[in-house]
Ligand SMILES: CSCCC(=O)C(=O)COP(=O)(O)O
């Protein structure tokens with residue numbers, strides 16, 4: 469698929485995320501790989517539910533530089549890290565949902581374990597609810613370069629698939645293209661909702 473068509477799909481995905489209430493109050497950011505060297509990233513501070521193709525800014529994956537001088541997402545460094553770490557990643561979606569924000573705080577360890585859910589199979593390559601699916605949680609940091617460096621070190625030593633949680637902040641997930649990133653987002657959010665409900669109901 470051409471970059472032009474992928475961008476149209478990304479804009480549609482942003483509107484879907486906005487309609488779901490998963491990017492409130494200008495939160496969230498979205499991107500796609502444009503070619504080997506560049507990605508297109510949402511402009512910082514915009515309402516991500518009403519973005520147009522013109523709201524995506526070309527950024528150099530290696531340097532985080534935006535040649536246009538416009539200001540891409542404050543979390544650009546996390547998107548470019550994912551494109552550098554995973555050559556197969558074609559799109560990245562970052563959302564601020566209540567479930568990802570709260571679960572990542574309630575879970576005190578550095579990993580949220582999902583197990584026993586049929587919907588684990590919504591994630592590419594997962595074939596059974598019996599498998600243990602770890603979703604890494606990183607403590608939040610306003611210094612995105614420091615945060616990106618922590619995530620990079622983790623990824624050198626541990627498998628990192630589908631996405632990660634930023635504690636008290638949200639979910640960043642990816643896929644080989646916009647459609648798959650969107651499926652991973654929807655699948656993970658469903659699983660987070662189940663895990664929240666399970667923890668609430670099984671508390672006693
Ligand atoms: C109001 S949300 C705070 C910043 C954030 O976490 C986010 O996802 C949006 O930042 P951006 O620069 O991409 O608009």
Ligand SMILES: [Zn+2]
Pocket residue numbers: 495496497543562564637638
């Ligand atoms: Zn954010």
